Amino acid sequence: xNKRFLMGNEAIGIGAIHAGVHLVTGYPGTPxxxxxxxxxxxxxxxxxxxxSVNEKAALEIAAGASYAGARTMVTMKQVxxxxxxxxxxxxxxxxxxxxxxxxxxxxxxxxxxxTEQDTRHFAQxxxxxxxxxxxxxxxYLMIRDAFEYSEQYHTPVIFRPVTRxxxxxxxxxxxxxxxxxxxxxxxxxxSKWVIFPRLSYQNHILLEERNEALKxxxxxxxxxxxxxxxxMTGNPDRMRIGIATGGASYAYVKEVLSTYGxxxxxxxxxxxxxxxxxxxxxxxxxxxxxxxxxxxxxxVIERELVYLCGKHHLPVEIYGKLTGDVKNAGxxxxxxxxxxxxxxxxxxxxxxxxxxxxxxxxxPPVLCAGxxxxxxxxxxxxxxxxxxxxxxxDIGCYTLGNAKPLDMVDTCLCMGADVTVAQGLHRVEPDxxxxxxxxxxxxxxxxxxxxxNAVYNETDIVLIILDNATTAMxxxxxxxxxxxxxxxxxxxxxxxxxxxxxxxxxxxxxxxPLDQKASVMAVKKASENTGVHAIIxxxxxxxxxxxxxxxxxxxxxxxxxxxxxxxxxCPAMHMDNKKSVIEPSLCFxxxxxxxxxxxxxxxxxxx
Amino acid sequence: xxxxxLLCGVGGQGTVLASRLxxxxxxxxxxxxxxxxxxxxxxxxxCVVSHVRTGDEIFxxxxxxxxxxxxxxxxxxxxVRCLPYLKEGGFMIVNDKAIMPISASLxxxxxxxxxxxxxxxxxxxxxxxxxxxxxxxxxxSSKVLNVALLGAATSTGVLELSVEEMKAAIxxxxxxxxxxxxxxxxxxxx
Numbered sequence: 060x061n062k063r064f065l066m067g068n069e070a071i072g073i074g075a076i077h078a079g080v081h082l083v084t085g086y087p088g089t090p091x092x093x094x095x096x097x098x099x100x101x102x103x104x105x106x107x108x109x110x111s112v113n114e115k116a117a118l119e120i121a122a123g124a125s126y127a128g129a130r131t132m133v134t135m136k137q138v139x140x141x142x143x144x145x146x147x148x149x150x151x152x153x154x155x156x157x158x159x160x161x162x163x164x165x166x167x168x169x170x171x172x173x174t175e176q177d178t179r180h181f182a183q184x185x186x187x188x189x190x191x192x193x194x195x196x197x198x199y200l201m202i203r204d205a206f207e208y209s210e211q212y213h214t215p216v217i218f219r220p221v222t223r224x225x226x227x228x229x230x231x232x233x234x235x236x237x238x239x240x241x242x243x244x245x246x247x248x249x250s251k252w253v254i255f256p257r258l259s260y261q262n263h264i265l266l267e268e269r270n271e272a273l274k275x276x277x278x279x280x281x282x283x284x285x286x287x288x289x290x291m292t293g294n295p296d297r298m299r300i301g302i303a304t305g306g307a308s309y310a311y312v313k314e315v316l317s318t319y320g321x322x323x324x325x326x327x328x329x330x331x332x333x334x335x336x337x338x339x340x341x342x343x344x345x346x347x348x349x350x351x352x353x354x355x356x357x358x359v360i361e362r363e364l365v366y367l368c369g370k371h372h373l374p375v376e377i378y379g380k381l382t383g384d385v386k387n388a389g390x391x392x393x394x395x396x397x398x399x400x401x402x403x404x405x406x407x408x409x410x411x412x413x414x415x416x417x418x419x420x421x422x423p424p425v426l427c428a429g430x431x432x433x434x435x436x437x438x439x440x441x442x443x444x445x446x447x448x449x450x451x452x453d454i455g456c457y458t459l460g461n462a463k464p465l466d467m468v469d470t471c472l473c474m475g476a477d478v479t480v481a482q483g484l485h486r487v488e489p490d491x492x493x494x495x496x497x498x499x500x501x502x503x504x505x506x507x508x509x510x511x512n513a514v515y516n517e518t519d520i521v522l523i524i525l526d527n528a529t530t531a532m533x534x535x536x537x538x539x540x541x542x543x544x545x546x547x548x549x550x551x552x553x554x555x556x557x558x559x560x561x562x563x564x565x566x567x568x569x570x571x572p573l574d575q576k577a578s579v580m581a582v583k584k585a586s587e588n589t590g591v592h593a594i595i596x597x598x599x600x601x602x603x604x605x606x607x608x609x610x611x612x613x614x615x616x617x618x619x620x621x622x623x624x625x626x627x628x629c630p631a632m633h634m635d636n637k638k639s640v641i642e643p644s645l646c647f648x649x650x651x652x653x654x655x656x657x658x659x660x661x662x663x664x665x666x
Numbered sequence: 667x668x669x670x671x672l673l674c675g676v677g678g679q680g681t682v683l684a685s686r687l688x689x690x691x692x693x694x695x696x697x698x699x700x701x702x703x704x705x706x707x708x709x710x711x712x713c714v715v716s717h718v719r720t721g722d723e724i725f726x727x728x729x730x731x732x733x734x735x736x737x738x739x740x741x742x743x744x745x746v747r748c749l750p751y752l753k754e755g756g757f758m759i760v761n762d763k764a765i766m767p768i769s770a771s772l773x774x775x776x777x778x779x780x781x782x783x784x785x786x787x788x789x790x791x792x793x794x795x796x797x798x799x800x801x802x803x804x805x806x807s808s809k810v811l812n813v814a815l816l817g818a819a820t821s822t823g824v825l826e827l828s829v830e831e832m833k834a835a836i837x838x839x840x841x842x843x844x845x846x847x848x849x850x851x852x853x854x855x856x
Contacts, residue, residue, distance in 0.1 A: 064693045089705065170704075194725075227727035228686075228701040230693055313725035393730040410732065414750055417785050419743050420770040420777045422676065424712040459710060464772060534705075624771050630711045633766040644808035645678075 061233045067195035067224040070231050071162060072097030074202035077236040081129035081157070082107045084117035086504065087533035088136030089171035090225035091164035095134045096536075099545045105239055108545045110536050113474075113504040114139035118161065119146045122215075125155040126252055128243035130206055134162045137176050137219075138473065142505070144181075147215070149254050151185045152262045154213040157242070158206035162218045164225050167307075167355040167390035171222075173454070173473060175388060177356035178219040179332040186266050188273060189217040189333050192282075193309040195229040201282060201330070203237070212269055221355060223307040223390070270334045278339035282330035285343050289323040296405045297322040299348040303340075303360055305329040308353045311396040324404070335363040344368070344375045351403045352379035355391050378403060426459045428631035429606070429647020431572050431598035432525055436460045436467040437627065437651065438578035438596075439494060439523060442586065448492040449484055453477035453506075455498040456532045456600075457525050464628045468496070475505030482509075482518045489519070492586045496523045500530035500538040502555060507562070513591045514563045521585045522564070522593040524555055527600040535602055555595055565590040572596040575654045607648030610663035612639045617660040623652040668721030669826045670729045671819070674748040675740025676765045677704075677714050680812035683839075684738065685716035687816060691827045691835035692720040702727035711767070713744055720826065736824045738815050740798075741765050742782035749789065758790045759818045761798035761811060794818055794855075801854045809844075810851035818855035829856065 065073065072094045075083065083106060085095040099108045107124075111117035114135045121131035135143065140163040147161065163181070166172040182189030190205045192198035198220055209216045250258070277283060291298065301324055304312045309328050316323050327343040327350075329336065340363070344350060352361040361379040368375050378384040385399050397409040426433050436457075439450070452458055452468035453476065461468035470480050481495040497506045502524055513520055530536040537543040542552040559567045565588065568581045578596065585592035619637040623629070629652060631645035641652070641661070653661040671688060673681045682703050689699045697720045704714040717729045734752050739745030739760040752758060764779035786793055801814045813836060819825055820832045833852065840848050 062693075064689055064699060223702060223727060226703055226705050228689060228699070228703075229727070230699050307726075310726040311728075314730065317723060317725065392728060393726055397730075414789060416746055416749065417781065419747050420767050420775060422711070422713045422743075422767045423769065424677065424710040425768055427678075427710060456710065463769065624768075628768045628772070630768050632768075633771050644802075 062230050063233060064228055065195060065199070065231045066093060066226060066228045067198050067220060068093035068226070069097045070195040070199040070229075071202050071218070071220065073101060073233070074199040075132045075160070076101055076106065077234060078203040078206045079130055079237040079239045080106060080132050080206070081239060081242060082121060082124040082131045083134070084109050084111045084120045084131070085134030086111055086114045086117055086139055087530050087536045088139050088164070089533055090166055090222040091134050091136045091139075091162060092533045092536070093225070094162060095545070110538065110545050112539060114143040115146060118143040118150075121159055122146060122150050122155065125157040125159040125215075127157070127245040129157040130159075130240070131157060132160045132162060135164070136172065137163050137165045137178050138173055139163065140178060140181055142474065148185055150215050151187050151266065152259050153252065153254055154262070155209065155215055156213065158209035159215040160202060160205045160209060160218050161215055162220070165219055165221045165356060167221055175356055177359060178217060179359045180357050182217045182219070182333045183359070185217075186270060187215060187217050187333070188212070188277075188331060189219055191306045191330050191332060192220050192224055193306055193328070193330070195224060195227055196231050197282060198224055199231050200234070204281070212273070214269070221307050273334040274337045277331045277334055278336040280331060280336065282328070283336045283339055284328045285339060286326040286328070288325045290321040292321050294322055297324070299346065300403060301325045301327060301343060301347045301350045302353060302400070303327040303329065303343070303350050303364060304353045305332060305360055306355060308355055308391045308396065311391055311393045312353055312400075314393045315397045315400055322404070329360050332359045332363070337367060340364060340367055341371060344373055347375055349376045349378065349403065351384065351399060352377060353385060353391065353396050353399060354379075358387075423462060424459060425462055425628065425630050426456065427601055427647075428629050428645040429601045429649040430456070431527055431596065431600070431649070432457045432460060433465065433627060433629065434572035434575065434578070434598070434649065434651050435523065435525055435596040436465045438572055438575055439582050440465065440467055441575070442579045442582035443492065446492060446586075447490060448494060448586075449481070451477040451481040451484065451493065451495045453497050453501050455501055457496055457498055460496070462628065464626055474501055475509055478506055478509030478513060478520070478522065481520045482513050482516070485518055485520060493520045494523055495520055496525060498531070499524065499526040499528065499540050499555065500536070503539045503553070507558065510559065510564065510591070511562055518591065519589045520591055521582070522559070522591060524593060524595040526555060526595050526597045529600050529603050531600045531602065535600070559593050564593045567593045567595065569595040569597050571598055573598055573649055573651060575651070601647050607650070608664050609641070609643055609646045609648045610650065610653055610661050611641055613660045613662055614638050616658055618658055620657065622657060623655055623661065626655060627651060667826075668719065668724055669824070670734045671718040671736050671738065671825060672729055672734040672748055672751050673716040673718070673738045673740070674744040675714055676744065677711050679714075679740040680809065681714050681716050681740060684812040684816050685718050687832070687835045687839055688718045688825060688827070690839055691831045694835065695827065695831060698722060698724065700724050700727040713747065715748060736819055736822065738819050740811060740815065742779040742786070743777065746782050746785055749786070752790065755792065757792040757794070757819070757822045757824050758786065759794050759796060759815050759822075760786060761815060762795050763799050792822070794822075796855055801851055804854070805847045805851045807847050810848055813848045814851040814854050817852040821856045
């Protein structure tokens with residue numbers, strides 16, 4: 060058997076290739092990013108792969124290709140699905156021809172996200188089937204099933220792994236790939252591909268009928284299942300209680316049950332929370348008095364079971380998030396599942412406090428040593444000292460500019476909202492200077508329309524474009540400003556400067572943020588005038604460029620004032636024996652500390 | 667048979683490569699492997715943890731508390747933070763150099779490696795403290811800490827992988843031009 064050690068995201072990417080996918084689009088977002096990267100890496104040239112400008116564009120491109128009969132996959136994180144919601148909701152009514160799988164990765168915790176939204180709920184809302192894998196191995200096989208169902212029922216389907224599936228690795232047994240099918244081509248039929256109220260009404264009826272039928276069909280789906288009770292001792296407290304679960308929580312449940320030995324309860328595993336496999340769930344509940352539901356994010360399976368009990372007058376008590384027996388936020392773990400199960404089955408509580416630990420330093424994520432964003436934030440902070448200014452931030456590495464000592468992100472909402480939140484703040488408080496900070500990839504993804512709005516409506520804001528020549532936070536993906544595509548082509552770079560000028564931004568200045576003097580001057584000038592003014596702070600991310608010669612602190616000259624540490628918060632610097640010290644393995648030679656030192660004690664940078 | 671190894675440190679220290687090397691070696695040996703890693707925002711100087719589990723009958727990629735056969739800690743405070751994962755009688759390999767978080771520097775914290783190591787000495791019988799900085803210096807690269815710690819962990823035998831199996835994994839996975847210094851680092855703590 061051909062086995063490969065794969066990360067869940069690699070398993071999904073390779074699973075799609077092995078399902079004969081023709082086109083893959085997406086927008087980077089943790090924890091989904093490596094799926095598309097895997098397809099691009101393993102592509103023999105027969106698959107079209109692109110990082111689209113945002114999730115909405117990605118989904119629409121895939122829809123078009125699917126109309127023509129291609130198998131397509133779109134990848135994004137859960138909040139990306141909010142951006143793609145407009146085409147998705149309509150596409151559910153229009154349907155597809157070639158199989159189309161929308162992968163939206165959920166992030167219980169959340170570990171790297173703004174929300175703990177549950178894509179299974181989104182699937183219910185959009186009336187679309189959703190597949191929820193419980194391991195990387197299952198994800199590999201399930202993505203193929205997802206294509207099959209999509210094609211059979213002419214509908215896009217949602218595939219929603221969670222972080223612990225995306226970023227877990229396992230040895231995955233690979234199956235024989237399905238060869239790419241010849242694409243039939245787009246067949247014109249405006250009664251099918253053009254959405255109108257009448258068509259929506261007709262298709263709505265069909266959608267509801269299909270989903271009703273799928274409840275039955277999915278009850279025998281291979282990854283929905285009912286595992287019978289085992290080794291029952293006749294203990295009355297443990298009889299007639301079952302566990303319902305799905306996704307990553309299934310693995311935690313199995314892990315806990317593997318320690319039980321006897322009285323192993325029946326387990327209902329739900330891989331398709333929508334349409335819900337009702338006949339299977341009814342069969343499970345038939346012999347039970349109580350069910351505990353273990354799932355992450357929203358109580359989706361739990362509500363379905365409560366509903367079924369009502370619908371069929373079943374005297375089964377359902378325990379879970381709705382009853383307060385399972386925590387309603389954050390991710391599950393073997394420990395949390397162990398506690399929930401111990402309670403309901405009257406078992407000994409697992410030990411969780413194994414040691415009392417001494418006080419530990421907290422370690423929030425920070426901007427890297429040498430990160431040009433630190434210099435950009437510091438320049439704006441210096442220029443605005445003593446002035447009434449508000450700094451609206453956005454999603455990316457530069458969100459970390461909120462941390463002390465920089466403390467330069469006053470708001471952060473979602474992709475692109477820096478530009479528009481700043482406008483709202485300025486409308487009602489015009490005496491403040493409103494800055495908006497946006498990264499280069501975010502600028503293209505969702506910043507441009509907000510800037511058009513600011514120019515059109517004559518708002519006074521200062522736009523700060525943090526152009527580090529990459530999509531840094533998600534692992535350095537190319538974007539329209541980098542001149543590279545995922546097919547390996549070198550293409551024309553789209554100029555941020557020319558874009559801003561074309562929109563009508565009054566002044567656009569490009570500065571290297573590591574030249575603090577010039578940067579501070581540029582910020583002061585831009586903030587003095589009315590209208591929309593922009594500064595492009597252009598310096599590459601340290602991960603896509605090589606280090607400059609390093610800097611060191613001259614011990615004799617350093618007066619121990621701590622200005623470098625107190626104002627910059629560079630992780631390469633700390634105090635030792637009342638002097639600043641630069642850790643050479645972390646220093647990138649950015650020179651910012653040397654520019655800040657009041658006694659010129661930091662030297663280096665000479666080639 | 668199963669083995670649980672937890673690797674912990676600070677983003678950027680190379681924990682992910684080390685966990686991949688263990689996983690690769692175990693896989694070459696025909697064992698079932700599961701791992702889970704910290705990828706994303708926390709990588710930027712935050713706490714990072716990698717779980718590596720080998721053997722049959724493993725469901726979750728995360729190691730349950732009190733179940734790690736060995737913890738490979740790249741930083742003393744992170745070693746302490748992850749101590750609840752160590753099972754009774756488990757091994758711990760810990761690098762002795764503290765990385766001071768910037769928030770601690772700002773707050774004038776008295777965090778030192780010694781305090782953490784003293785705590786560990788009182789709790790972990792099978793503790794091995796490694797002077798990673800010295801090994802890196804002798805190898806001429808600050809990037810070999812992960813392989814050095816891996817050498818120390820391999821020598822305990824608890825990974826259920828032989829020195830040869832681990833070396834084969836390093837040869838297969840580390841780029842040719844860095845191979846010699848990684849081998850030197852690996853052998854430094856044997």
